[in-house]
Amino acid sequence: MTIPRCPECGGDIAPGLLACPACGWLVHGAALSRIAAEAKAAEAAGDRTLALSRWRGAVDLLPPGTVQRTTIDARMSALSAVIDGRAPKEKGGGKKAGGAAAGAGAVGLAVLKSKALITLLLGNGKLLLLGLLKLPTLLSMFVYFNFTSNARGGAVLALGILLSIYVHEIGHVAALRRYGIEATSPMFIPGFGAVVRMKQYPTDAHEEARTGLAGPLWGLVAASIAFAIGKAFALPAAISVASLGATINMFNLIPVWQLDGARGLKALSRSDRGMVAAVALASAFLFHQWMPAAVGGFVAIQVFSKSAHPTGDRGMFLLYVGLLVALSAIAMLPVQGIPGF
Amino acid sequence: MANDDTDLSFDRATYETKGEVAGASGPTCPSCNGPLGDSYWKWQQVVVCVNCRPGLEVALAKSQTAAAFGKAAALGAGTALGLGAAYAIFTHLLHSSLAIITIGIAYAIAKVIRKASGGVSGLRYQILASLLAYVAGTMSYLGYVFSPSQSYALSDIVVGIGVMLAAPILTITKSPFGALIVGIGVWQAWTLTRPIPLTIEGPFRIGQPAASTTV
Numbered sequence: 013m014t015i016p017r018c019p020e021c022g023g024d025i026a027p028g029l030l031a032c033p034a035c036g037w038l039v040h041g042a043a044l045s046r047i048a049a050e051a052k053a054a055e056a057a058g059d060r061t062l063a064l065s066r067w068r069g070a071v072d073l074l075p076p077g078t079v080q081r082t083t084i085d086a087r088m089s090a091l092s093a094v095i096d097g098r099a100p101k102e103k104g105g106g107k108k109a110g111g112a113a114a115g116a117g118a119v120g121l122a123v124l125k126s127k128a129l130i131t132l133l134l135g136n137g138k139l140l141l142l143g144l145l146k147l148p149t150l151l152s153m154f155v156y157f158n159f160t161s162n163a164r165g166g167a168v169l170a171l172g173i174l175l176s177i178y179v180h181e182i183g184h185v186a187a188l189r190r191y192g193i194e195a196t197s198p199m200f201i202p203g204f205g206a207v208v209r210m211k212q213y214p215t216d217a218h219e220e221a222r223t224g225l226a227g228p229l230w231g232l233v234a235a236s237i238a239f240a241i242g243k244a245f246a247l248p249a250a251i252s253v254a255s256l257g258a259t260i261n262m263f264n265l266i267p268v269w270q271l272d273g274a275r276g277l278k279a280l281s282r283s284d285r286g287m288v289a290a291v292a293l294a295s296a297f298l299f300h301q302w303m304p305a306a307v308g309g310f311v312a313i314q315v316f317s318k319s320a321h322p323t324g325d326r327g328m329f330l331l332y333v334g335l336l337v338a339l340s341a342i343a344m345l346p347v348q349g350i351p352g353f
Numbered sequence: 354m355a356n357d358d359t360d361l362s363f364d365r366a367t368y369e370t371k372g373e374v375a376g377a378s379g380p381t382c383p384s385c386n387g388p389l390g391d392s393y394w395k396w397q398q399v400v401v402c403v404n405c406r407p408g409l410e411v412a413l414a415k416s417q418t419a420a421a422f423g424k425a426a427a428l429g430a431g432t433a434l435g436l437g438a439a440y441a442i443f444t445h446l447l448h449s450s451l452a453i454i455t456i457g458i459a460y461a462i463a464k465v466i467r468k469a470s471g472g473v474s475g476l477r478y479q480i481l482a483s484l485l486a487y488v489a490g491t492m493s494y495l496g497y498v499f500s501p502s503q504s505y506a507l508s509d510i511v512v513g514i515g516v517m518l519a520a521p522i523l524t525i526t527k528s529p530f531g532a533l534i535v536g537i538g539v540w541q542a543w544t545l546t547r548p549i550p551l552t553i554e555g556p557f558r559i560g561q562p563a564a565s566t567t568v
Binding site for chain 2 (some may be wrong): 015017018020021022023024025026027028029030031032033034035036037038041042044045048074077078079080082083084124201202205215269271284
C-alpha cells in the first residue's frame with residue numbers, strides 16, 4: 013500500500029489522518045477553502061440554511077481542537093440562532109423582505125406575514141407529498157399498514173396512525189432541512205413506529221431541541237386536524253385517530269433514550285426542567301392521563317442532572333409546556349367508532 | 354492574518370492550546386506531549402510516539418482478556434435480567450407490551466457490554482450482547498408462561514423458561530410483531546457492539562517541517 017506523503021515536509025501521512033502530524037498540513041485544505049468560499053457566498057446571498065449546510069461539511073474535514081474548527085463551530089451556532097430567531101438578523105445578509113416590512117406599516121406587515129404563512133404551508137405541504145415519493149418510505153409504510161391493520165381496530169385505525177406518524181416524522185425532516193442537516197427519509201417499523209436517521213449532527217443543544225420537538229409539534233397539528241375533521245363531519249373514527257395520535261406524540265415527549273423529549277430537554281435549564289415537570293404532573297391530574305405523569309417523572313429526575321443547559325431556551329421551554337398541555341387535552345378524547353374498541 | 358472570524362487559512366492546522374501553528378516547536382505526541390521523534394504509530398485517529406505505543410498495546414490487549422469478557426458478561430446479564438424482569442412485570446400488570454421498551458433494553462445491554470470491554474468490543478461481545486438482548490426481549494412472555502398464584506416444580510420452571518425463549522418463534526404466525534420486535538432488539542445489540550479494529554498501524558516516517566509562523 014502506498015503511504016501518502018506530505019507535500020510540505022515530505023513525511024508520511026497515515027491513512028485516515030486529517031493533518032500531517034509533523035507540520036500540520038491539512039489533507040483537505042483545498043476542499044476546505046472551496047467549502048468556505050461557498051458558505052460565505054451563501055451567507056452573502058442571505059441563504060443561511062445553505063451556508064450552515066456547507067460549514068457542516070467543513071467540520072468533518074478538520075481535526076478536533078483546531079482554531080479553524082472552533083471558529084466554524086461558533087459561526088454555525090450564530091447562523092443557527094439567526095435561522096430560528098434567537099438572534100437578530102445580521103446586517104447586509106438579510107432577505108429583502110425584511111427591509112420592505114420596515115417601511116410598509118402594520119397592514120403591509122400583516123400582508124407579508126400572511127404571505128409568509130402561505131409560503132410556509134405550501135412548502136410544508138410539498139414536503140409531506142415529496143416524502144411519499146421515496147420508495148423505501150412508501151414500501152415500509154405499506155408493510156406497516158398491513159401489519160397494523162391486522163391488529164384490533166382494522167384498516168381505518170391503521171391508516172390513521174400511519175398518517176399521524178408520517179406527519180410527525182416529516183416534522184423532523186422539515187426542521188433538519190431548515191438547519192441544513194442531511195437525514196434519511198422516514199422508515200416505518202411495524203409495532204414500533206418510524207425513524208429518521210440523521211447523517212450529520214446538530215451544532216448545539218438549541219438546534220437539537222428544535223429538531224427533536226418538531227416531530228411532536230407537527231404531530232399535534234395532525235391530531236388537531238383529525239379532531240377538526242371528526243367534529244365537522246361527525247366522524248368518531250377521526251376523533252379516535254386524533255386521540256391516539258396525541259397519545260403517541262405525548263409518549264415521544266418522555267425524556268429518555270433517543271425519544272424526542274430527551275432531545276428537547278437538552279436545551280432546558282434546571283429551573284426550566286422543574287417547571288416542565290410541574291406542568292406535566294398538573295396535566296396528568298387535570299386531564300386524567302398517565303402519560304404526562306411519566307413525562308413529568310422523568311423530567312423531574314433530570315432537574316439536577318449535569319446535562320442541564322446553563323442558560324436555558326425560552327422558546328423550547330414554552331414549546332415543551334405547550335405540547336404537554338395540548339397533547340394531554342386531545343388524548344382525553346374518546347377512542348370509539350372503530351371495530352374492536 | 355484574519356479580517357473576520359471566518360477568514361481562515363486552511364493551509365495548516367492551528368491549535369488553540371499551543372496558540373501556534375502545528376509543528377512550530379517540532380512535532381509532539383498528543384498522548385505524552387513529548388517529541389514524536391523520527392516516526393509515529395496510529396490507532397484509529399490517535400497518533401502515538403514510540404514510547405506511548407506499548408501502553409496503547411497493553412490497553413487494547415486488556416479488552417480482549419477473559420477477565421474483561423467475564424466482567425462484560427456479568428454486567429450485561431445483570432442488566433438483561435433486571436430490565437427484563439421489570440418489563441415482564443409491566444406487561445403482566447398492563448396486559449400490553451411496548452416495542453420501544455424491548456429495543457431500549459437491548460440498547461442498554463449493548464451499552465453496558467461495550468463500556469465493560471473498554472469501548473473496543475469484538476465478535477464475542479457482539480454474540481453475548483445479541484443473546485442477552487434476545488433473552489431480555491423474551492422475558493415479556495413470562496406472564497403468559499407462568500402464573501404468579503401457582504407454584505412450580507424445578508422441571509416445570511426449566512420447561513417454562515424454554516417455552517419463554519422459544520415464544521417469539523412459536524407465536525410467529527399468530528403474532529409476528531413479537532418476533533419482529535425481539536429481532537430488532539437483537540440487531541440493535543449486534544450493531545452497537547460492533548468491534549473496533551485493534552491493529553496499531555505504523556511506523557510512519559516524520560518529515561522535516563519548514564520554519565513555522567506564530568499566530
